[in-house]
Amino acid sequence: MTAKPKVALITGVTGQDGSYLAEFLLEKGYMVHGIKRRASQFNTQRIDHIYQDAHVENARFRLHHGDLSDTSNLVRIIQETQPDEIYNLAAQSHVAVSFESPEYTADIDAMGALRMLEAIRILGLEKKTRFYQASTSELYGLVQEIPQKETTPFYPRSPYAVAKLYAYWITVNYREAYGMYACNGILFNHESPRRGETFVTRKITRGLANINQGLEDCLYMGNIDALRDWGHAKDYVRMQWMMLQQEQPEDFVIATGKQYSVRQFIEWTAEELGMSLRWEGKGVDEVGYWEDRPIVRIDSRYFRPTEVETLLGDASKAKEKLGWQPEITVREMCKEMVMHDLEQAKQHALLKANGYEVNVSVE
């Protein structure tokens, strides 16, 4: 007789982390349920390769329509799936967008976490279901201490970060108030070829690959002096799972402990593409040249009303208590992203050369 597989429920399964986590858990033998939003077009590109037809017997990957704004829907899905582990990854996750849609961001990122925790409680699953909350280094915001660790005070700098601050504390509160196994992963930026196209690393690798293939002329950037601690999403989802396998629930910082500027990431990307980049000018007038062509310019539209200038994480606790360490370096990750986006740009260039319309826009 084979043991019953563990059951996981992932919100945000169609996103970058959700897709890697689903792959990871399926490899571990889990039954994986994911919540996807209804959209007017297919939004499952990142998980299509692991999709299993629901008609197939013993399919171990199932999708459910749902939304973090809809309590009754969440209660029903949790009731039906009876998960051992819930990974709450769903969010309006773009910091700049949160300034434009602060109320929506609060509803999904803050209240959404509360709705998930309450659903567990309403269903009497407090002792069965373990809960992971996708917390963020954005909580640190305005620098209070460098590097940032679990004990560093928070100072959120965007509607996104403020919403995530609520989610962080409500997770701690439900752990303390109801004895739930609930914990926060305070994750620093993590990227991959599956990163959303409007986050800075992907915008750069995609934008410069398009320029390299003659699909675009120039990449417009915001604050390129911002400093980030970038890791690879694959390394970080492993840690999300590890956090739910401990005897006691605790919160952990996940980071590489290395920090680089956005400017540096642009230079690495250009290097991978064999495009030597030369900077001229200062501030908003700074321009990056490839030979005599201006290919990177600053557009103040991409500046944020309040910026997080510097993030650098100290993941010693994760290393000591869980033995976690990142395996993929930022340069390896940059190369992987560039190769992926170059391949895509080449395909688009071919389509274009044959008279097809292609959408290569970079936001």
Ligand code: NDP
């Ligand atoms: P993505 O933006 O790639 O994915 C977000 C996911 O949430 C998508 O599946 C999206 O669905 C879903 N979603 C958005 N709104 C709703 C909603 N109202 N109801 C249900 N689902 C919704 O994010 P990442 O994978 O990069 O990040 C995962 C989580 O980790 C997020 O909570 C993010 O805030 C947090 N985080 C991310 C970090 C990073 O560097 N990547 C660092 C620290 C924290 P759809 O595909 O339909 O848009």
Ligand code: GDR
């Ligand atoms: P961040 O990621 O805000 O850190 O949030 P993002 O990649 O959007 O920005 C990183 C830094 O780059 C600067 N920047 C630009 N950013 C974007 N998107 N576009 C630009 O053109 C641009 N130019 C400069 C930004 O100002 C910023 O300083 C991500 C998200 O995944 C969150 O969900 C997560 O919580 C945090 O990482 C940790």
